[in-house]
Amino acid sequence: MDYKAKTVAGLLAATCVFSIIALILSVVNVKDVFLPPSTKYGLVFDAGSTHTALYIYRWPADKENGTGIVSQVEACTAPGEGISSYADNPAEAGASLKPCLDKAMKIIPAEQQRDTPTYLGATAGMRLLREQNSTKAEQVFAEVSKAIGKYPVDFRGAQILTGNEEGSFGWITINYLLETLVKYSFAEKWEHPRDTEVLGALDLGGASTQITFQPGVTTEDNSTSTFFRLYGSNYSLYTHSYLCYGQTQALKMLLADLHKGNSSSQEISHPCYPMGYQENVTMSALYNSPCVRAPSTPSPAQVLTVIGTGDPAACSTAIRKLFNFTCGANRTCGFNGVYQPPVRGQFFAFAGFYYTFHFLNLTSQQSFSDVNSTIQTFCNKSWAEVTQKQLQLHHTQWLVMVHQRTSSQKNANMNDPD
Numbered sequence: 001m002d003y004k005a006k007t008v009a010g011l012l013a014a015t016c017v018f019s020i021i022a023l024i025l026s027v028v029n030v031k032d033v034f035l036p037p038s039t040k041y042g043l044v045f046d047a048g049s050t051h052t053a054l055y056i057y058r059w060p061a062d063k064e065n066g067t068g069i070v071s072q073v074e075a076c077t078a079p080g081e082g083i084s085s086y087a088d089n090p091a092e093a094g095a096s097l098k099p100c101l102d103k104a105m106k107i108i109p110a111e112q113q114r115d116t117p118t119y120l121g122a123t124a125g126m127r128l129l130r131e132q133n134s135t136k137a138e139q140v141f142a143e144v145s146k147a148i149g150k151y152p153v154d155f156r157g158a159q160i161l162t163g164n165e166e167g168s169f170g171w172i173t174i175n176y177l178l179e180t181l182v183k184y185s186f187a188e189k190w191e192h193p194r195d196t197e198v199l200g201a202l203d204l205g206g207a208s209t210q211i212t213f214q215p216g217v218t219t220e221d222n223s224t225s226t227f228f229r230l231y232g233s234n235y236s237l238y239t240h241s242y243l244c245y246g247q248t249q250a251l252k253m254l255l256a257d258l259h260k261g262n263s264s265s266q267e268i269s270h271p272c273y274p275m276g277y278q279e280n281v282t283m284s285a286l287y288n289s290p291c292v293r294a295p296s297t298p299s300p301a302q303v304l305t306v307i308g309t310g311d312p313a314a315c316s317t318a319i320r321k322l323f324n325f326t327c328g329a330n331r332t333c334g335f336n337g338v339y340q341p342p343v344r345g346q347f348f349a350f351a352g353f354y355y356t357f358h359f360l361n362l363t364s365q366q367s368f369s370d371v372n373s374t375i376q377t378f379c380n381k382s383w384a385e386v387t388q389k390q391l392q393l394h395h396t397q398w399l400v401m402v403h404q405r406t407s408s409q410k411n412a413n414m415n416d417p418d
C-alpha cells in the first residue's frame with residue numbers, strides 16, 4: 001500500500017478535491033445506465049472555505065455495478081476566496097465562478113454540454129455563514145445558482161454538504177484513488193480487490209476537520225454512522241466533522257483565547273508565531289466567526305497587535321487548551337466528548353495535512369520521530385528565517401502536531417511505517 005499511497009499523494013495534492021469524485025459517483029443518475037455507451041462529462045464545484053475550484057470529470061456512460069468509474073479531465077481554481085467570503089457582496093460570488101465555467105465550455109463538446117450534470121457542493125465555510133446569518137447564506141447560494149444557470153449545462157443544484165457527507169465523500173475518494181474499492185484487473189475488468197483493507201480518512205480543512213473510518217465494532221451513535229454500497233460492496237463507516245477545527249478557524253480560536261487571557265492589553269503575545277513577527281488585527285476581524293465568542297463589550301474598530309514569541313512548548317500548551325480530551329464513562333471519544341469507536345487500520349491524511357507535510361518535505365512516509373524533529377526545528381526558526389510565503393504553513397504545523405499527537409495517543413496509524 002505504501003507505494004500506492006505515495007503515488008496517489010501527488011494526485012491528491014494536484015486535485016485537492018477529495019469529496020468531489022465521491023459526489024459525482026454518488027449522484028450519477030440511474031437513467032444514465034440506459035444511455036448508449038459513450039463518454040459523459042460532469043462538472044463539480046468544490047466551494048471550500050478558502051477557495052472554490054471547478055473539476056471537470058469524464059466517464060464511460062455504461063457503468064460498473066451501479067457506480068461510475070470517473071477520471072478528472074481538468075481542474076480550475078476560481079479567482080478570489082471561498083464563496084462564504086462574499087456574504088456582503090453575493091453577486092461577486094456568482095461572478096467568481098464564470099472564468100472556470102468558460103473554461104469548461106471550451107473543453108466539453110457543445111453537443112454534450114446540455115447533458116453535463118453540474119453540481120456545487122459547499123463545505124464548512126458556508127455551514128458557518130448559515131449559522132451566523134442564514135439570509136446571507138441563501139443570497140450567496142442564489143447568486144452562484146444564477147451564475148451557473150446561465151450556462152447550457154444540466155445544473156442539478158447547489159448545496160451545503162453536511163459534515164457527515166464531507167467526511168464520507170473524502171473517505172470514498174481516497175479509497176477510490178488508492179484502488180481499495182475497485183481495481184482494473186488483468187482480466188481487463190473492474191473488480192473488487194481481494195485482501196485489500198480500506199484506509200481511514202483524516203481531512204484537515206480550513207473551517208472543519210473530518211475523521212472517517214471503518215470501525216471494528218458497531219457504531220454506538222447513529223449520528224456518526226453512515227452506510228454506502230459501492231461497486232457491489234457494502235461499507236459501514238464512522239464519520240465525524242469537527243466544525244471550527246479546520247486550520248483557519250482553529251487559529252482564530254487560538255488567537256481569541258490568547259487575547260482573552262490578557263484582554264486589557266492591546267498586544268497579544270503569540271507563542272506560535274516566530275520571534276520577530278508582528279501583525280495588526282482588528283477586533284471585528286478576530287471575532288467575525290461563530291467559532292469565537294466576542295467579548296461582552298465589543299469594540300470592533302480596536303486594533304490589536306500580535307507579537308510572535310516563538311515558544312514551541314507554550315504554543316503546544318495553548319493549542320491543547322482548544323481540545324477537551326475528557327470522555328464520558330464507558331465511552332471512547334475523539335475530542336470535545338464526541339463519540340468515536342477505537343480507531344482501526346491505516347489512515348490517509350490529506351488536504352491541510354498534505355500541504356503542511358509537503359512544505360516540510362515530509363510526504364515520503366517519514367517516521368513519526370523524523371516528523372516531530374522536523375517540526376521542532378522549523379518551530380524554532382525566527383521570523384527572519386521564515387519568509388512570508390512560509391508563514392501560513394508555519395501557523396498550521398502546530399495544529400498538525402496536535403492532531404498527530406492526539407492520533408498517536410489513541411493508537412491511530414497515520415501511514416507511519418514505524
Ligand SMILES: Nc1ncnc2c1ncn2[C@@H]1O[C@H](COP(=O)(O)OP(=O)(O)O)[C@@H](O)[C@H]1O
Pocket residue numbers: 016047048049050051082123124125204205206207208246247248351352355
Ligand atoms: N495550495 C495550497 N497550499 C497550501 N494550503 C492550501 C492550499 N489550498 C488549500 N490550502 C489549505 O487547505 C485547507 C483546506 O481548504 P478548503 O478546501 O478551502 O477548506 P474546507 O475544507 O474547510 O472547505 C485550508 O486551510 C487552506 O488554507
